[in-house]
Amino acid sequence: MTPRSGKDPKNARPAEASAPPAASPSPAPPVDEPLLSADEQREVFLQVRVERARVPRKFQNKTLENFETRRGKDYKEIVQMAKGYIDAFGRPGDVEKSPWAILYGATGSGKTHILAAILRELLGRGHEAIFYNVPNLFKDIRATFDGAEDLDEDELLNEIVDVEILALDDLGAEKTSDWVLDRLYLVINQRYESGRATLITTNHNFPDDLEKIVGSRIVSRLAEMCQIIGPFPNQDYRMAKANLQRRVK
């Protein structure tokens, strides 16, 4: 401990008269200079919004810009369709301009990437959204039955019925049963009636093959409401990349 008293000569205060003239103070550091630039702040806020929308971590940084389109005009068309969809949106809450979309095509062709990119863009414009993988949604609903979830089934369903934009990834991948289809129908129909935007991805061809899985009640509403983004090129990006890496080695 350093002594506080003036007994120690090192700490003794010099007499006023002999005090040297005070050195001119160095300029104080600016207090309100932001640590992050405006762009960086926007990026941080957007990141928080994307996480809150429950976009899976792997897809949180997917954008239309980092979707490669060099492999063919089909990819460019997908990006154009996605941009057209985003442009059709009005301000947050404008139900007249809350288009729906279905993204369909083969596994690994980039549907979830484009879905996440669209959400990121819309969240950046102030819209509210929730991302749900459909098989996980039903797992969560089932978990409400044995109390494993904080929410009960109604709360969970209300949340996805009410949110401004709902993204349902991988429709038709869940194990369908009348119980699942009833709940899916309820969600789609209530959103249909309130005009809230819904985006859906599926590996099944739209509309015929999807209809065989989820039935005509759901698919006819989708057919009426959805802008189509697809079919995605019939190529598995993950496999193509792996093959390329094998060849390079």
Ligand SMILES: Nc1ncnc2c1ncn2[C@@H]1O[C@H](COP(=O)(O)OP(=O)(O)O)[C@@H](O)[C@H]1O
């Ligand atoms: N054209 C592309 N450019 C960049 N990455 C892509 C492209 N297509 C797919 N990917 C990437 O490949 C992986 C699989 O794509 P994903 O969107 O999950 O496919 P799907 O949902 O159609 O099964 C993801 O990491 C995705 O970002």
Ligand SMILES: [Mg+2]
């Ligand atoms: Mg996917």
